[in-house]
Amino acid sequence: MIVAAAVLGLIIGSFLNVCIYRMPLGESIAIPRSHCVICNHVISWHDNIPLFSFIVLMGRCRFCGGRISLRYPIVEALTAAIFALLVGLLGVNAITIVYMVLSCALIVATFIDIQYQIIPDEITYTGMVLGLVLSLALPRLHSAAGRLDALLSSLSGIALGGFLIYVVAVLGTIFFKKKLMAIGEETAMGGGDIKFLAMIGAFLGWRGVIIVFFLAPFFGSVVGVIEKLRRKADIIPYGPYLSLTAFIVILWGEKIGRFLFPCNF
Numbered sequence: 066m067i068v069a070a071a072v073l074g075l076i077i078g079s080f081l082n083v084c085i086y087r088m089p090l091g092e093s094i095a096i097p098r099s100h101c102v103i104c105n106h107v108i109s110w111h112d113n114i115p116l117f118s119f120i121v122l123m124g125r126c127r128f129c130g131g132r133i134s135l136r137y138p139i140v141e142a143l144t145a146a147i148f149a150l151l152v153g154l155l156g157v158n159a160i161t162i163v164y165m166v167l168s169c170a171l172i173v174a175t176f177i178d179i180q181y182q183i184i185p186d187e188i189t190y191t192g193m194v195l196g197l198v199l200s201l202a203l204p205r206l207h208s209a210a211g212r213l214d215a216l217l218s219s220l221s222g223i224a225l226g227g228f229l230i231y232v233v234a235v236l237g238t239i240f241f242k243k244k245l246m247a248i249g250e251e252t253a254m255g256g257g258d259i260k261f262l263a264m265i266g267a268f269l270g271w272r273g274v275i276i277v278f279f280l281a282p283f284f285g286s287v288v289g290v291i292e293k294l295r296r297k298a299d300i301i302p303y304g305p306y307l308s309l310t311a312f313i314v315i316l317w318g319e320k321i322g323r324f325l326f327p328c329n330f
Contacts, residue, residue: 070152071145075115078144081169082137085176088185103131115141136176144172147312154316163199163206164315167192167268171308174261178304184257189264193223196267207270208319222266226274230259258303265311272322273314281310 084094086102099108106128112118119138126133147168155161170192174184200219201212209215234254266274285306314321 066157067149067153070157071149074145074148075141077148077165077169078141078172079113079115079137081144081173082140084173085136085140088173088187089177089181089183101126101129101131104129116145140172140176144169147172150316159203160205163203163268166195166199167265167315168312170264171311175305175308178257178302182302183255184261184304186257186260189257189260192264193260193267196223196264200267206268218270219267221271222269222274223263224266225271226266226278227259227263229274229278230254230262234259254303258307261304262307265307269311269314269318273311273318276314276318276321277307277310280313281306284309 080094083099087094097107099113100106101108103126106126109127112122112127116138119133122133124133124135125131148165151161151164151168155164170188174188177188178184197216197219200206200215204210204212204215207215207218209218237254262274262277265277269277281303285301285303
């Protein structure tokens with residue numbers, strides 16, 4: 066089952082690459098067929114096998130010889146690894162499938178944010194609605210006694226997730242106003258980050274949001290310092306660190322919660 070999950074991850078990862086490339090450009094993720102972004106030649110099925118085709122073609126388009134972005138095999142391999150890890154640790158069940166869906170949203174948002182410093186509303190708003198629906202259908206997602214409790218947990222996760230990042234954005238804008246003006250930015254954090262943590266909260270509930278909120282800055286600050294020293298970067302995308310921490314919560318959130326909040330988890 067783990068191998069099957071990895072193969073499924075490779076296939077889904079190929080589709081996620083389409084989403085990552087097309088969504089920021091406002092293009093349809095369904096049509097046209099996959100094509101080379103340099104010469105626009107339609108890619109044949111045998112040149113579109115996840116990971117394998119990239120290796121066989123040595124990372125270049127068969128028709129124009131243009132270099133294929135390394136992002137493609139990375140996303141495919143990452144999705145395969147995550148799917149295999151989820152099945153290996155959680156087994157094959159409805160909750161695992163939900164976490165696979167959430168992981169796909171995290172991957173797409175992460176790679177778009179890295180390249181464009183935006184997180185599309187199609188991901189966040191759709192994710193919020195999907196999180197609410199799945200919470201109502203699967204109360205176990207929130208370890209809730211009933212559907213109403215699960216729905217309330219999802220709603221509170223959305224509200225708290227959006228509120229916490231909004232407060233940070235407002236305070237950061239006030240305290241670093243001069244610095245932001247100097248680099249041409251209006252706010253300390255973008256609206257996409259606010260909606261993104263709200264979306265994560267729809268799946269993980271308010272408890273998961275608290276963990277994500279407090280752990281994400283740790284990863285972000287480490288990378289931020291490195292980037293500041295390496296290339297004097299003042300702005301870094303925050304979505305990847307929210308995604309990383311959300312995935313940690315998916316796997317070990319209950320243990321972390323019991324350690325941090327022994328009376329409330």
